[in-house]
Amino acid sequence: MPKTRIRALLASPLLHFFLLGGLAFGYYNLRNPASERPAPDDVLRLGASDAQRLALDFVTTRHRAPTPEELRSLIRDWAIEEASVREALALGLDQGDAMIRNRLRNKIEYLAEAPAAALTPDETTLAAYYQANAARFSHDGELSFTQVLLPANARPEEVAATKAQLEQGADPGALNNSSLLPPEVEGMAAPAVERVFGKGFGNRIAALPLDHWSGPLQSGYGAHLVRLEKRQTGVLPPLAQVHDRVLAEWRAEEARKLRDDYLAKLLQRYRLELPEIPDEAQP
Template sequence: MLKTRFRAILASPLLHFFVLGGLVFGYYSLKNPASEQPPTDDVLRLSETDAQRLVVDFFTTWHRAPTREELRGQIRDWAIEEASVREALALGLDQGDAMIRNRLRNKVEFLAEAPAAALTPDEATLAAYYRANAARFSHDGELSFAQVLLPANAGPDEVEAVKAELEQGADPGALSNSSMLPPQVEGMAAPAVERLFGKGFGKEVAGLPLDRWSGPLQSGYGAHLVRLEKRLEGVLPPLSQVRERVLGEWRADEARKLREDYTANLLQRYRLELPEIPDEVRQ
């Protein structure tokens, strides 16, 4: 329904009348005598493409066509923006502005990588990409374990004494040296374990024997005794279940390649001249 109305709006003779009839001047220049009109190279010329974009933007926001007054307001805003940009460029306000330079660079890079969004690989290419990046699409493994944070600088005898109490059924929470860390962890994904306890801790826990107090293992908080109770390995789902995600990431990688190729070719068109670099900076 909306698409039909939208097509009708773009094909409307009324819209073409506004655009092609020169509304920009009709609404913003008629009050000025002809002698005061700017030279033709200073004309704010609203193209049909830009006019359609204004209507599309309005329709996207309000789900209806703009009225005469609303279209007039949109064109006025466009004219103010266009005139302001020209004045800013004439005054050199774009020079040395890091935000503007970065914005222009981003737009150029976007144009370079935009074709990737329309690329569709054949099934063999997508399957090969999926296999080569299997780790990115696997479901994380899960760990269930109990842990006790040992006192700082605990000696071997103290560690063995705590382990003996645990093996006799003592409450891990009562023996732990930290009330902030959970004494019992149930079904936590391995990356989440790493975020909670520190890098490498989850991998060490996953390698422990089941149902035995082991350690000490070192985390970001100190040394722990750990009893691994359950370990679920990561699973790679069939490609059919994650096809859209794989396709999206393939296109993202293709976009990156297009951007890198573009920038490499771009730099080849220029000769780089550098100032003399002082020796102290080189060091």
């Protein structure tokens, strides 16, 4: 949004009115706590945070302040939503609803994890975490190889004859039984090899001796003869190079710890009454 439009938006008297109205609600709430004033079920009270949310959501979506008519519509929609939620709760419609229960659980877990976003470890702690999880931050190794896909159900003598031809210098492209798979693969990351040829194929190639026709090796396409020409192992970059990623993952792990600790303490506040579970399945 251009700066001139932002300045004009921030200068809008209507937006000022709406936001100041939210502040007024907040001041009223502070001076008159809910515990000290009646809150009958038939009163729909628009609080400060809700008022500000309505205005800011509109501004974010429309890039301008709401008109008086739009403002009335926003407040009416809020009132309908609030009344509908109260009615649904009064009728017990939230009970036994898996989606609602899961949503509430997610919100509790989010509140438990939220403080981790503000945590900043010292460099010693971050470096120790980096080294302990080095495999997650290493650059993938690369493989260079030549492969020949054998015909389906090739007999052992046919495989041996093809391997002999290759060892004598025959063109792998002429013997390759697939037009989809390249006979020569240069510097392909190990995970990419797995995606192209199938799970486990990259690991099997990486274990082969260099400069020697080996196989057959099984892939998602069939059996291959493979010549491994170059094998470059993964490299762990300096921490400074991946600092932001390491910090994000450290915080994610801390968030999981906070969540697990909170949920464990939460369960301690309750007495569990569970049905008996037999040690062995009944016949």
